[in-house]
Amino acid sequence: MKLLITLLMALVAAPALADDHGDSMSSSEAPVELWVCKYQDDKSIEDLRAWYKDFNVLSDKMENPNFRSWLWTPYFVSELDAADVVVATAFPNLESMGQSMQEFFGGEETGALFARYQTIVACDGRELWMVEQTRG
Numbered sequence: 001m002k003l004l005i006t007l008l009m010a011l012v013a014a015p016a017l018a019d020d021h022g023d024s025m026s027s028s029e030a031p032v033e034l035w036v037c038k039y040q041d042d043k044s045i046e047d048l049r050a051w052y053k054d055f056n057v058l059s060d061k062m063e064n065p066n067f068r069s070w071l072w073t074p075y076f077v078s079e080l081d082a083a084d085v086v087v088a089t090a091f092p093n094l095e096s097m098g099q100s101m102q103e104f105f106g107g108e109e110t111g112a113l114f115a116r117y118q119t120i121v122a123c124d125g126r127e128l129w130m131v132e133q134t135r136g
Contacts, residue, residue: 028132028133029130029131029132029133030090030091030092030093030130030131031090031091031093031094031097031128031129031130031131032088032089032090032091032128032129032130032131033088033089033090033091033097033126033127033128033129034086034087034088034125034126034127034128034129035086035087035088035121035123035125035126036082036083036086036123036124036125036126036127037083037084037085037086037087037121037122037123037124037125038083038084038085038121038122038123038124039084039085039120039121039122040119040120040121040122043119043120043121045071045073045085047120048071048085048087048120048121049071051113051116051117051120052069052071054113054116055069055113055117058109058110058113059104062100062103062104063099063103064096064099064100064103065100066091066092066096066100067089067090067091067092067096067097067100068089068090069087069088069089069090070087070088070089070090071085071086071087071088072085072086072087072088073085074086083125084121085121087121087123090131
């Protein structure tokens with residue numbers, strides 16, 4: 001069932017990936033990474049939003065900041081307890097994804113930020129989907 005949930009979420013994200021915002025996210029196919037997460041005890045979407053403020057500041061300093069991120073909160077899904085939030089990140093292509101991930105997970109400052117992320121959410125599912133836009 002988690003597969004169905006993430007598939008539907010990836011399909012919903014497709015139009016947002018290729019809406020020609022004037023940056024590198026304008027191809028018709030893009031890799032989207034999905035992290036299916038539950039909040040740690042006493043944590044909420046507000047903690048995750050605060051984390052993203054710091055993440056965005058740090059991401060702007062990266063050599064390859066070419067990606068977009070979304071937080072998806074379930075509103076109506078078949079398994080309401082499957083996830084509290086899905087963290088979705090889209091990249092222009094697989095090469096750019098690899099560069100961004102290597103930079104994020106390989107840095108000291110970014111590593112400390114990711115450690116803080118893990119105090120907010122526990123992510124049991126991590127998937128990579130190639131999302132293709134079929135209508136603009």
